[in-house]
Amino acid sequence: MARTFEKTRKEIAKKKNGSIQALHGKSRDSRRLHRAQVRDDRLEKLAQARRKHDKPLLARAAFFQEVVQANDDKPLDLEAIQAKIREYVHQYDEEYEEAKKQRRPGRPPSTKEDLLRMKIEALEKEHRDGFYLPDLTNEANVKLLSQFEGSWPYLTNVSWVKISASGAIKPSSFPPQGL
Template sequence: MPKTLEKARKAIAKKRGGAIEALHAKSRDSRRLHKAQVRDDRLEKMSEARRKRDQPLITRIAFFQEATRENENKPLELSAIQKKIAEFCHQHDEEYHEMKRARRQGRPPSAREDLLRMKMEALHKEERDGFYLPDLTNEKTTEMLDRWDGNWAFLTNLTWVKIQSSGRSAPASFPPQTN
């Protein structure tokens, strides 16, 4: 949470000897408070946008964290990882097909249906070209993934790979590179 406004308000109150309710509209102090408020709003908006952008990766990691916990935090075989990747990529299929069936013939798809279709296409393309996830074949990574509590900064400690549908695994860096 940005604290620029609180700091500016405290400094002005200290300088003025208490109350800051009686500020002139165009005074230096009121401009300082306004500038601090605008900065806090901008930082909050940027933080929210970052959280929204990072959310799909967080849900992906939580899915694979649960998969390693089901395996008692032991490293997974490549075939088991590929099954989990397929499960993750096809998680929206049922909802999409249900929405498609429920739509009357001749009607355009809803915004939610379009969004699901685009998300599914992106996941299938990534599954084919190289799916980005923590290295679940590495014991140290699976142990660290078990300790992960949702914190973005902790993810840099994990080893990352891209696994293609052919079974080839290549090391990757964090955060993922978007094209």
């Protein structure tokens, strides 16, 4: 349970000499407890939605953190970055082909296959227009990224860029607006 409900329960228990069992169903205190519980549930639901929305960027940062750590925390050149971007973009290709093979002839694609296809298309489009990733050409930024521990607030310290398939690099801000 979240903090609001516990705090409210404690206040009411103190007022009732330690027992909240004797509350009437429609009393002010029981309504107060109910409001606190509803608020906590609503806040938890919002937090879960936020975590779900933030998950892809955290996974992206973790992927490029592994790339940096494999390179001994040294900055990468543009060709190496482009190769790693292609590797990231095509990470679902094998899984998609496997789902495609499992489908019987003449049957429509499964939901999983559709989701994988949409992920792949979205990543390829982002790669053409400008792939959003931490700046791996800056040594100070690479050191910051290698110390990333998996939390969302830490990523605001890292500088981000968009690299298009043609090789154009544009600075970007965190969190991304249109991603």
